[in-house]
């Protein structure tokens with residue numbers, strides 16, 4: 001039996017943050033863990049993009065589950081799976097929670113956006129589901145889990161609703177059994193989440209995804225004493241896009257692959273990522 005702190009214990013440490021990086025496959029998850037990230041976010045945006053489809057419900061929950069499960073099998077770090085709006089009502093969410101827990105996934109994240117799900121960072125209006133309806137999904141997941149953590153994600157600020165509405169929803173989801181509240185924002189500066197954090201008066205830890213408000217530092221999050229986890233949700237994907245574009249263009253421009261050898265990873269590094277066991 002391991003003495004290592006569980007994700008639940010890590011989330012509730014007052015003096016540290018659990019830092020997660022987004023991934024869409026085992027390779028990205030292993031690179032994140034090797035760099036020092038303590039967990040992996042199985043991002044719907046990353047997985048959808050890697051399949052070349054919109055981050056909506058073009059992929060089935062079983063496809064998203066298969067990717068998260070493969071990462072969990074192959075990486076020792078805990079996996080937090082992006083389960084979007086839960087893929088259905090409370091009866092479906094119950095089955096989904098059992099399936100994720102059964103695959104060794106540490107936590108699922110359910111968001112209160114309206115169906116069909118739509119990526120938060122896509123320009124345009126966002127809508128939310130009724131609070132009571134979503135709270136039932138959180139309660140359904142919490143009622144069947146053993147060790148699985150249930151993260152409830154509040155989309156109110158993304159949808160342009162008030163801080164008061166966002167707080168009320170977060171309170172409802174804590175009452176329904178959420179282990180942490182993901183307060184999402186797509187504001188270009190951190191003021192919106194800082195205001196939410198300042199008003200937060202529960203012990204339940206908060207989770208941030210600072211993609212658009214990227215000036216916010218880990219030290220600032222820690223100083224609030226209320227943020228237990230930060231998710232850098234899509235930086236691996238975007239770095240891969242930038243790196244692949246650069247290598248492909250350089251080869252064609254130069255008429256040889258000689259020049260790219262000085263900066264791309266060598267094959268030993270690729271072979272080192274092929275371990276069939278958790279690494």
Ligand code: SPV
Pocket residue numbers: 022043044045046055082119120121209211233234
């Ligand atoms: C994801 O990474 O798929 C997320 C975070 O859900 S966001 O893209 O900001 O919606």
Ligand code: MG
Pocket residue numbers: 043044045055082084
């Ligand atoms: Mg997502």
